[in-house]
Amino acid sequence: MHSHQDHDVAAALKACRQHFLFALCFESCVNVLLLAYPIFMFQVYDRVIAAKSWETLVALLIGFTIAIAAKGIFQWVRGTLLIRASARIERRLADRVFKVVVRKSASGTGPANAQLLRDLDSFRQFVTGKGAMAALDMPWGFLFLGILFLLDPAIGITAGICIAVSAGATVANAILTKRALIKANVVGNASQQFSEAATRSAEAVVGLGMLNAVIGRWRNERNKAIQEQLIASGRGVVFSSFLGSARIFMQGGLMAVGVIQVINGEIPFGIVFASIFVFGFAMKPVDQLISAWEDYHPVKDAMRRIDTVLKQSPEPTTTLHLPRPAGTITCQDVTFVPPGSDRAVLKRISFGVRAGESLGLVGLNGSGKTTLARILTGSLRPTGGAVRIDGAELDQWSNHEFGRFVGYLPQSISLLPGTVAENIGRFGMYSDDEIIDAAKRARVHDVILRLPKGYETSLDDSSVLSGGQRQLIALARAIIGNPALVVLDEPNSNLDGPGEEALIACMHELKERGTTVILITHRPNLVMHLDHAAVLKEGTLVSFGSTTDVFKQLGRPTIVKKVGQARD
Structure with missing residues (x-):
């Protein structure tokens, strides 16, 4: 029989380590095959167009088609592995969490709602979705940056500066919005709990003419949550607007540096276009990190709540089956x-x-x-x-x-x-x-x-x-x-x-x-x-x-x- 530690969050993640490891392997294959497009473009510009060779173009198209088809297959396998990891986390934790929710509600020592189950869904979807993809792709951002350095040091330095600016903006946004997001989550939970309590007592609320008063109290709690969410969202909009404009400027700057290198005879023109695509691949982990960051703190709090409750409510270790009692x-x-x-x-x-x-x-x-x-x-x-x-x-x-x-x-x-x-x-x-x-x-x-x-x-x-x-x-x-x-x-x-x-x-x-x-x-x-x-x-x-x-x-x-x- 498993001990209660086997059902903790860390143990559930550990049980999925093979899924994540194989997903990393297939994600590596996907990222390698991403290079098929810039390589294809470079060859078309520097060999097909210059030599006007139909045979070369056909051969390149066949190779490009095979690479993209393989990339799609590897993406499907990677996604399947993450889905199975999500299902495994569900099997290991869901029944245990639901049992704790019911027991705590029955004993009056916990909330009479399914907040922990919502926490589990948020955690499971994050660690096998946005969070997993950000973690799997992060090393490849550095690898693609290294490829840019190999193509041309000036282009590599420019791309490194652009990525550093994006990462710095992400960190700054995290610092500015962290407190507001945490507060919004806490106040939002209080508003949700009040609305659930009001729903359970709906007959008394309506029968006693309390509806407007209850709505007023609920609105007061909800306004606090909305205010904090607006603060965090406002800062996020500023950040997103800056990064969106900066991304276009970065691509233009990278192309300008590449053109200068072409004019100086340092690199062929095809490398400029290939560099733009490789730079996009290098920026993908940053984009995924930005996308995942908005959910990170609520999920972190959800994981902490789940882990705390499970450790405070160990499963009984009784294995001996006692006979039916007489009733004394x-x-x-x-x-x-x-x-x-x-x-x-x-x-x-x-x-x-x-x-x-x-x-x-x-x-x-x-x-x-x-x-x-x-x-x-x-x-x-x-x-x-x-x-x-x-x-x-x-x-x-x-x-x-x-x-x-x-x-x-x-x-x-x-x-x-x-x-x-x-x-x-x-x-x-x-x-x-x-x-x-x-x-x-x-x-x-x-x-x-x-x-x-x-x-x-x-x-x-x-x-x-x-x-x-x-x-x-x-x-x-x-x-x-x-x-x-x-x-x-x-x-x-x-x-x-x-x-x-x-x-x-x-x-x-x-x-x-x-x-x-x-x-x-x-x-x-x-x-x-x-x-x-x-x-x-x-x-x-x-x-x-x-x-x-x-x-x-x-x-x-x-x-x-x-x-x-x-x-x-």
Whole structure:
């Protein structure tokens, strides 16, 4: 099994070194064959025209055609190698990056957007596109300059000065625009994140009449980014205009020097035209460097972000496959302090529930219930203490295996784009029979059959389902596969009376199957159907025991009576 270092950015680039090496070889062939045109022109001027030889012209044309055809083939092979390098980087990093994005979003320790995936695309496209071409062609710029010196020292010196001026202008532009580009990238990301957050909260934004205010805030953030981009672009326009005019002047100057040498009898006239083309070849790496420079700093920042996140989120090295747990769960001194905060959301939480038993966890909003749910399902790691199932800490299972043993219905219902069946079956993890069985146990099978396409109804359009229907489908997804532990976080928040009855019946059936059920709610009425109850207050477990005893402590005799009735 690969260690997590094998998935870092440097390791991904190292894995593509053969692609880049062979691409360099074929690029060398391409650059050598570029000389076919100036050689052809020189021979035409100095031999064909002077001798008026048709045979020589035909021979030169045949050789020139073969050279250009070979150049095209070598360019195609070089491009294919870079495409395969891009695909290899994608295979080595994409799944890993996506997994980190999802995990960080689930744990609340990272952005809930795909910025890292956009970073990966930018990095991959740069290192196998503009960046690769600039690096592959750079040595050939010096070689073509050397050829100009061999053709004529005066022409070579003139070309060297022209290239030095272009390179100096590139460096000056980089220094002038670097800070503005970095700032524009940072501010632009902030604007993008705000727009994504506003989109996710669109219903509240429109319903509360906040649209104009939100647009004003977004416009303020965007204006800052645009301002920095305009500064950088303005400097770039000045640079591009200067270099465009300078390029024409350089070619004219080079031709003037060549003509002087012809007049002085130092070189034949054909060399002047050949030198113009070779000078263009020598300038190509500078042009590619200029083109790549605009993307370099954003890509460098993207690569740094990817590398940092991957190194901070190593892949688990567990190779031992533990057996399916019975469902006994224990929390021992579980404490959680959010990153960047000094305030504990959970404080030394300790309790235990035996396999097949049920626990109702109640508390006011902000008491830490959802945080505890995330810890119990492994999406959040405790800062201190440990959570164990059948004596083993959660990280001793891989996420894939653990997910088959544990069902989770989060407070925020999150069905993914796809069909109803795909969502319930966790996108291929379970069979059709298991999907239908889970829907029946969640009492949502008949509801699904009434949808336009039944189980094949697409959930891309959120208007297809009501909030209660979405919650019951999410419940079916949580209980599929007969899990050992099911954690339900506010599972009745969108349910009406019949829906709540279906939820209670489902929990009773889970208990009959021997599944451990943990119900998290701020409404105690559902807890009366469970074996145990616990009360959280400001992150502290203030009461734990049998449901009857806990509700006696809370002074709720009416509910205690209902508990007895529910159990009789």
